Amino acid sequence: MSWTSSFKNYCAALLFATALAGCGEEAKPLLQVGEKAIPFNLELLGGGTGRLEDYAGKGIVITFMSSWCPCSNESLPLIKQAYTKHKDAPIVFLMVGIQDSRSKFEGFVKKWGVPFPAGYDKGDRIARDYGVSSPPTTFFIDKNGIVKRAFYGNIAKKPDEFRQWVEEII
Amino acid sequence: MGGGAALWGGFSSFFSIWQLCIMQISPFFIAFLAGIYLATLGQKEEAGIIKWILPPCIAYAAGFTLFYSLLIASGLSFSRTLTGNIGNLRIAAGAVILLASLYIFLVNRVPALGKMHRPPLLSGLALLIGVSFALMYSPCITPMLSDIMGLASQRGTAVEGWYLAFLYGLGTTIALCLVAVALILFLGKSKAALRLASIKNACGVILLCLAFMNLAGLMRHYKAFVLGFVL
Numbered sequence: 001m002s003w004t005s006s007f008k009n010y011c012a013a014l015l016f017a018t019a020l021a022g023c024g025e026e027a028k029p030l031l032q033v034g035e036k037a038i039p040f041n042l043e044l045l046g047g048g049t050g051r052l053e054d055y056a057g058k059g060i061v062i063t064f065m066s067s068w069c070p071c072s073n074e075s076l077p078l079i080k081q082a083y084t085k086h087k088d089a090p091i092v093f094l095m096v097g098i099q100d101s102r103s104k105f106e107g108f109v110k111k112w113g114v115p116f117p118a119g120y121d122k123g124d125r126i127a128r129d130y131g132v133s134s135p136p137t138t139f140f141i142d143k144n145g146i147v148k149r150a151f152y153g154n155i156a157k158k159p160d161e162f163r164q165w166v167e168e169i170i
Numbered sequence: 171m172g173g174g175a176a177l178w179g180g181f182s183s184f185f186s187i188w189q190l191c192i193m194q195i196s197p198f199f200i201a202f203l204a205g206i207y208l209a210t211l212g213q214k215e216e217a218g219i220i221k222w223i224l225p226p227c228i229a230y231a232a233g234f235t236l237f238y239s240l241l242i243a244s245g246l247s248f249s250r251t252l253t254g255n256i257g258n259l260r261i262a263a264g265a266v267i268l269l270a271s272l273y274i275f276l277v278n279r280v281p282a283l284g285k286m287h288r289p290p291l292l293s294g295l296a297l298l299i300g301v302s303f304a305l306m307y308s309p310c311i312t313p314m315l316s317d318i319m320g321l322a323s324q325r326g327t328a329v330e331g332w333y334l335a336f337l338y339g340l341g342t343t344i345a346l347c348l349v350a351v352a353l354i355l356f357l358g359k360s361k362a363a364l365r366l367a368s369i370k371n372a373c374g375v376i377l378l379c380l381a382f383m384n385l386a387g388l389m390r391h392y393k394a395f396v397l398g399f400v401l
Binding site: 032033066067068069070071099100101104105123124128131133134135136137150151152153154157 | 187190191241242244245249250253254256257308309310311312313315316319320323324325390391393394395397398
C-alpha cells in the first residue's frame with residue numbers, strides 16, 4: 001500500500017470516526033449566555049437536593065470544580081469571600097463536584113470549609129447539560145434564570161471582574 | 171488572539187506547571203510510542219525513527235487535535251452531541267487502548283501480527299489512540315485556554331474558538347511528540363537497551379491499566395488520587 005493511499009484511507013477513517021462519534025444521543029439545547037439556564041437536580045453533600053427552581057428570584061453563582069484541579073483550589077478563596085460579603089443578599093452560591101471521586105470531593109469541601117451548598121455531580125450529568133468539559137467553570141445566572149455570564153478557568157485571575165459579575169446578578 | 175499565539179500557548183503549557191494536567195495522557199502516549207518502537211526493534215532490521223515514529227506521531231496529532239478541539243468548542247452542535255455521548259465514547263476509547271496494549275504484547279510473539287507490523291498500520295493505531303486520548307482528557311484551563319473556551323462556547327464565535335483550540339491542542343501535541351521521541355532516542359542509546367523486551371512489556375502494562383480505567387469508568391479516580399497526590 002502506498003503512502004498516498006494510506007494517508008487517504010486514514011483521513012477517510014478519521015472523518016468516519018468523527019461522524020460516528022456524533023451519532024447516538026441527540027444534541028441537547030445549547031446553554032448560551034443570554035438564554036435560560038438549564039434545570040438541574042444536584043444532590044447536596046449535607047443532604048437534600050439543590051434545584052434551579054428552588055432558587056427562583058435569586059441570582060445564582062454556580063461553579064463546577066474538582067479537588068485535583070489547581071485552578072479550582074486557587075478559585076475557592078475568592079468565591080468564599082464573595083459569599084461572605086453577599087450572604088444576606090438575594091444570591092446563591094453553589095458548587096458542583098465533577099470529574100472527581102466522591103470521597104476526594106467531600107474532602108475538598110471540608111478542607112476549604114466551603115460555607116455554601118455543594119453537591120457531587122454523579123456521572124457528570126449536570127456538567128454535560130451545561131457543556132462543561134473541564135473544571136473550574138463558573139456560570140452567573142440572574143434572578144430571572146437567564147445566564148448572564150460564563151467563565152472558564154481560574155476566576156482568581158480576574159478578581160475585579162468576578163466581583164462585578166456577582167454584583168450584576170443580585 | 172492569533173493562531174500563532176494559540177499554537178505557542180499550547181506548546182509552552184506542556185513545559186509549565188500545567189504539565190500536571192497533561193499527565194492524564196503524557197505518560198500513556200510515551201508508553202504507546204515506546205511500545206510500538208521497541209516492538210519494531212525486535213522485528214525489523216531497518217528501524218529508523220523517521221520511518222517508524224514520525225508517521226504515527228503525525229497520525230496521533232491529527233486524531234487527538236481534531237477531537238480535543240471539537241470537545242472544547244461547546245458552541246458547535248456537533249460538540250454538544252459528542253459531550254452528550256461522552257460516557258459511551260470513553261468506553262469505546264478504553265476498548266481501543268486495550269487493543270493497542272494487546273498489540274504491543276503480542277506483535278513479537280504472533281508471526282501474523284509481525285508481518286502486519288508496518289508504518290501504515292502503526293499510523294492507523296496512533297490515529298485511533300489520538301482520538302481515544304482526546305475523549306478521556308479533561309484539560310486544565312490555562313489563562314489562554316480560558317479565553318479560547320469563552321469564544322468556543324458561544325454560537326457566534328464557536329468556529330473561531332474551535333480553530334484556536336485546534337492550534338492550541340496541536341501545540342501541546344507537538345511538544346508531547348518531541349519529548350516522547352527524545353525519550354525513545356535516549357532509551358535506544360542507554361544501557362536500558364539491553365532490557366528492551368521488558369520495557370516494551372511494561373509499556374503494554376501501562377496501556378492495559380489505562381484501558382481498564384476507561385472501561386470501568388475509573389479515570390476520575392486516577393485524576394482524583396494521582397493528580398491530587400501531586401497537587
